[in-house]
Amino acid sequence: MTKIKSKLFLGLSLILAILLSTIVAAEITASNTTVTLDYGDLGEDDKRLKFSKTITLTNTGNTTESGSLALSTLDSDFKNLEISSNTFEIAAGTTKTITLTGEAPVNLDYDYNDNFAKLTVTTNSSTKDINFKAELTPLLEMNKVYVYVNGNQGDSCNDGDTVDGISPGDKIELRFVLDNLYDRDYEKGSISGNIEVDLSDFDVDDEETDFDLEAGDEFSSNDAPRINFTIPVDADEEEYTISISFKDLESVAGAQFEDVEDWEINLKVEKENDMVRLSELKVNPESIDCFRRVDISGKLTNVGSDNQKYAAVVLSSTYLNLDKRFDYSLNEGKSQTFTYTLDLSPTLKADLYPIKVTGYVDSTKAKDSQVLELRVKDCATNKPVVSNTTQNITPAAKPDNVSGTNTNSNVTQVSSSNIVKTVEKSYTQDDYMAGIMLVGLVLAVILIVVFGIILLK
Numbered sequence: 001m002t003k004i005k006s007k008l009f010l011g012l013s014l015i016l017a018i019l020l021s022t023i024v025a026a027e028i029t030a031s032n033t034t035v036t037l038d039y040g041d042l043g044e045d046d047k048r049l050k051f052s053k054t055i056t057l058t059n060t061g062n063t064t065e066s067g068s069l070a071l072s073t074l075d076s077d078f079k080n081l082e083i084s085s086n087t088f089e090i091a092a093g094t095t096k097t098i099t100l101t102g103e104a105p106v107n108l109d110y111d112y113n114d115n116f117a118k119l120t121v122t123t124n125s126s127t128k129d130i131n132f133k134a135e136l137t138p139l140l141e142m143n144k145v146y147v148y149v150n151g152n153q154g155d156s157c158n159d160g161d162t163v164d165g166i167s168p169g170d171k172i173e174l175r176f177v178l179d180n181l182y183d184r185d186y187e188k189g190s191i192s193g194n195i196e197v198d199l200s201d202f203d204v205d206d207e208e209t210d211f212d213l214e215a216g217d218e219f220s221s222n223d224a225p226r227i228n229f230t231i232p233v234d235a236d237e238e239e240y241t242i243s244i245s246f247k248d249l250e251s252v253a254g255a256q257f258e259d260v261e262d263w264e265i266n267l268k269v270e271k272e273n274d275m276v277r278l279s280e281l282k283v284n285p286e287s288i289d290c291f292r293r294v295d296i297s298g299k300l301t302n303v304g305s306d307n308q309k310y311a312a313v314v315l316s317s318t319y320l321n322l323d324k325r326f327d328y329s330l331n332e333g334k335s336q337t338f339t340y341t342l343d344l345s346p347t348l349k350a351d352l353y354p355i356k357v358t359g360y361v362d363s364t365k366a367k368d369s370q371v372l373e374l375r376v377k378d379c380a381t382n383k384p385v386v387s388n389t390t391q392n393i394t395p396a397a398k399p400d401n402v403s404g405t406n407t408n409s410n411v412t413q414v415s416s417s418n419i420v421k422t423v424e425k426s427y428t429q430d431d432y433m434a435g436i437m438l439v440g441l442v443l444a445v446i447l448i449v450v451f452g453i454i455l456l457k
Contacts, residue, residue: 027060028067028090028121030130037104037112037136039255042186048079048103055132056097057121059090066090067123069098074131075116077105083119104134106188107254111261112136139255140191140213141179145244145265146221148173153221162239162266168303169233169277169368172267175224176244182215182251189215193249193257197227201240204232208247231269233277233301234333239268275304276311276330276359276367280337283355283372290379292344296372299337300359302330312360313338319353320344320374327363350378 035053042049059065066089073081081102090096100117117132147154147163150171155163166172174197182189192212199206211225219225242265249257281298288294296315302308308330315324320342328336352375359368 027126028065028088028123028128029058029060030119030121031056031058033130033132035100035116035132035134037108037134038181039106039136039139039186039189039253040181040183042106042183042189042253044185044187046186047106049106050103051101053100053132054097055100055119056095057088057090058095059092062092064089064091065123067121070120070122071100072118072120073116074118075114075134077108078116078134079103081117088121100132107256108134108136109256109258110136110139111259137181139181139251140246140249140257140260141181142244142263143177143179143218145263146175146177146224147265148175157265159263160265162268164268164270166231166267166269167272167275167277168231168235168269169279169301170231171228172231173226173228174244174265175221175226176211177219177221177224178211178213179218180213180215182253184214184216186215186253188253189251191215191249191251191255194247195225195227196245196247197229198243198245199229201242202229202232202235204229230279231267233279233303233335235269237269237271239266241266271303271305273304273306274308274361274365274367275302276308276361277301277303278313278357278359278368278370281357281370281372283374286373287375287377288344289377290346292346292348292376294342294344294374295339296342296355296357297337297339298357299335300326300328300330301335302332304361305332307331308361310361310363311336312363314358314360315340315355316358317353317355319351320348320355322355344376346379348376350376352376 032053032055035051037049037051039049067087069083069086069088071081071083079102081100084099084101088096088098102117104116113135114133115131116134119130119132121128121130145157147157149163149166151173155161157163176195180189180191182191190212192210194208194210196206196208207227207229209225209227211219213219244263244265246257246260249260277300279299279301282296284295284297298313300311300313302311308328311328311330313326313328315322322342324340326336326338326340330336352373355372355374357370357372358366361367
């Protein structure tokens with residue numbers, strides 16, 4: 001009896017397995033459900049970005065499936081979303097394509113990557129939701145960064161690259177080649193902002209620059225925004241990381257730039273055996289006029305890996321008749337400051353004069369050279385300006401004698417044009433007294449005449 005029950009159980013299990021193998025639950029899946037939005041497709045007057053996306057539905061079962069499709073919006077900024085069909089019938093193991101269309105806003109974050117719509121697939125036996133995601137291509141792209149070392153173009157870098165052969169005291173210039181990916185015809189596509197370079201690894205202040213890039217335009221190495229800084233003369237031999245980030249980005253269209261990725265560039269500082277650097281160079285004052293004395297000062301640092309017994313600084317200028325040398329012995333990492341007072345001729349012409357400062361090792365091997373500028377102004381330009389209405393009359397010299405021709409050669413001749421034609425002078429008390437006496441004399445004469453006439457009668 002037990003054997004019969006066992007055989008019956010095995011038979012039923014086999015039949016059930018055969019039935020299950022012929023019944024596979026049907027499932028509708030979707031592929032290509034990510035919509036890539038490219039603001040480069042915007043036209044001049046577009047208020048929204050129109051898009052169209054073909055989506056593939058697949059029946060993974062072994063029976064034909066049919067049902068309905070319903071689209072709902074997850075992000076209200078997306079408008080006019082539609083699908084090309086609201087029903088479907090898909091044979092087992094086959095596919096069907098439908099088209100999703102709609103309009104996206106023009107002010108999404110540059111790296112938007114989120115679900116904006118949901119497709120509900122309903123069959124006789126199940127209901128399934130399929131999310132549609134939108135991603136935005138970057139609006140601003142940094143193609144590369146050019147690295148200039150001491151005025152010479154070096155490497156062009158991508159994110160994460162390393163520049164070798166940097167020395168302490170090198171002057172670095174970074175030029176940022178940017179591309180505005182808005183379509184050139186889109187009038188609201190200009191992008192502006194700041195680029196900041198984090199130099200904390202060098203223990204110096206950060207540097208930044210701003211930019212404004214029209215839609216569809218790209219900076220070249222010649223007109224690219226740039227940042228300049230100097231590698232500290234006391235920098236150690238190691239690899240330093242600088243971080244490049246964007247700040248305060250904005251576009252007229254209102255696009256968001258909240259998560260623009262930072263770039264990193266590595267600068268590998270290496271020391272030569274024999275190397276000195278000049279720093280803190282200045283001429284004081286930078287401009288002179290009547291006072292013809294200036295101070296030239298600076299610092300010379302041994303940034304190499306060897307001691308320099310015969311280091312030197314030379315100040316030279318052919319135009320200023322300058323050739324001054326300072327000799328030093330500098331151990332590795334040590335510095336020496338210098339100052340030289342230069343007296344200039346009062347007859348030196350007004351002009352802009354270069355002063356060359358050169359740092360040497362082994363007395364004669366130039367390792368660093370920089371040029372200062374001194375502006376000399378004409379001393380006469382600082383004298384008071386005499387008004388045209390003021391007459392400067394040189395008084396005539398007193399002649400040796402009153403009569404005859406004056407033969408004194410030191411007498412200044414005064415022309416008739418320098419003689420004052422009219423002189424006005426206020427009356428004094430003596431003038432008034434003389435007038436009264438004159439009037440009294442006239443009255444007395446009149447009285448005498450009148451008295452004489454009476455007597456004659």
